[in-house]
Amino acid sequence: MSAISTSSLSKTYVSSFGKKKVQALIDLNLNIERGTIFGLLGPNGAGKTTLIKILLQIIFPTLGNATILDTDISSYKIKSRIGYLPENHKYASYLTGGEVLRFFGRLSSINNKDLDKKIDELFELVGLLKWKKTKVKTYSKGMMQRLGLAQALINDPDLIFLDEPTDGVDPIGRKEIRDILLHLKSRSKTIFLNSHLLSEVEMITDRVGILNKGKLIREGTVQELTVNKEEYRIRLDDDKVNLERYSDKNISIHSSGENEFNVKVDDIRTLNMLIDKLRNDGVLIKEIMVQKNTLEEMFISLINKEENSEKAV
Amino acid sequence: MKNVWVIILFTLREAVARKVFIFFMGITLLVLLIMALVFGLTDTQSIMALMNPTGEETILVDIIRNLEFLIVNPLANLGLLLAIFSSASFIPVMLEQGNIDLLLSKPVSRTQLLIGKYLGVLLFVFINIFVFVFGVWFIISVKFGYWDASFLLISVLITFAFALLYALIVLFNVTTKSSIPGMMAAYLIFLIVSPLMLFYKEQLHLHIESGVIKLLLDGLYYVVPQTAELMGRMLYQTASGNIIENFQPVITSILFIILTLSFSIFLFRKKDF
């Protein structure tokens, strides 16, 4: 069962005079399993918000179609099982935090009796209980974000969309939000997360997608995306050997620390040939590891590669 | 239906919070207070004796009804101007970024959202107008000891005139996402176009020779919201307890409201936010 499934989803914004066109999403195909945390990464303007807004029918796709919770997105009733924390959200400033939740709770058809209990629970969860009776106009950015999260959870949704949830939240708050998301996952909720904060995403997501200029350029588990198959790190026992001299047209080797070398090869055979050669020469190998980049390193190199290939065209 | 009701309730809530409700009520109560004072201080008995020496019931009723109308008419027109002003921004506020995104992510259809807002604003205006009309009626009824609740019907008529203009405002709100154009359009219709069309229908009509122009203007007469008719002759006929001779303005107005709202909903359902 899929939580989100899109097929050839495209969105072109046309400015009011019809002159300027922005292709915000291009032929997007994505399938997200239920019960997972999915992180959508991408630089500003990549089209992340556009995707969420299409799935919620806040804007309409130019082409393609999509389902959420195996229901066509055009059905508004499915939204009773959806939660959404928008990128910029504002609430009627004259309402208190509690009243904001009451309003959205009523709109989600939760009856008044259960609502009071639910509101208290949620304020407790996001750490705003003290502020329940305070008008939202006095809330700080971080508090607004927490309120937004509580609002997104008011109907106990099965699928939750969060657009830059930790924006403006301090490090402790971020940790708390991460914990809440993990807790939700443990209750088999599906979470779709937009973020440009890669280290955060890395910590909690099962799968990530990388969006650049409206195109999904990579998709997989964090593990898959960060492991760089052709790069290894070799540590030697001996500090007199300089591996760099083993470089040739198939192997590039650079010192990356004391007795440590970064080895780039075309395939695993070349690597093994290198090892044979080293063993023949009596070099003592202590450790060979697959070089793992952080998500951020991978992300930056990927986006740069895209830029370059675009320039080359 | 439940969704629409929740939106109506929170629209009222918004009206209270944004002080427009208090502002309206304040003016209403002030006017009623002044009226009560004036009536309390004047010796209406002797004036009535002068105007109605025989003390005949029908004449008394006539005088009372006309008096009520004379008080309500200018204030109702003023009230309508204020109502347009204070209601023009409800939908633009709802359509603001960050606000509409959230609403649309809830299990509420766009149709329900727009209708809920429309009815909520209508209810807010009706409550104010009703309090005002009721107050005028109550003071005069106490003073003259004559009670006839049918006068209260004019609060429905005034709200209906507002509903007509507000449908137009909603259309402008949805297309422009801002409050000024709708407000301008409503003022233009209410203060200038509709009175002019009425003038044409009643006076100019007979003097125009060209058949084509006549046809055109006649058509226009039925298309333009007929607030001048509703707030003029119909208001008088309702207030004075006379029979309403011509229901055509009511029928064309209902059609106008239905068409304009349907078109607004149609546009709203296709819009990106």
Ligand SMILES: Nc1ncnc2c1ncn2[C@@H]1O[C@H](COP(=O)(O)OP(=O)(O)O)[C@@H](O)[C@H]1O
């Ligand atoms: N309403 C709009 N009209 C025109 N262009 C838009 C609109 N919304 C977004 N865009 C453009 O679409 C692209 C993607 O925007 P967005 O989805 O907000 O990206 P992200 O959330 O990844 O930062 C950007 O180039 C942005 O300028």
Ligand SMILES: [Mg+2]
């Ligand atoms: Mg965004």
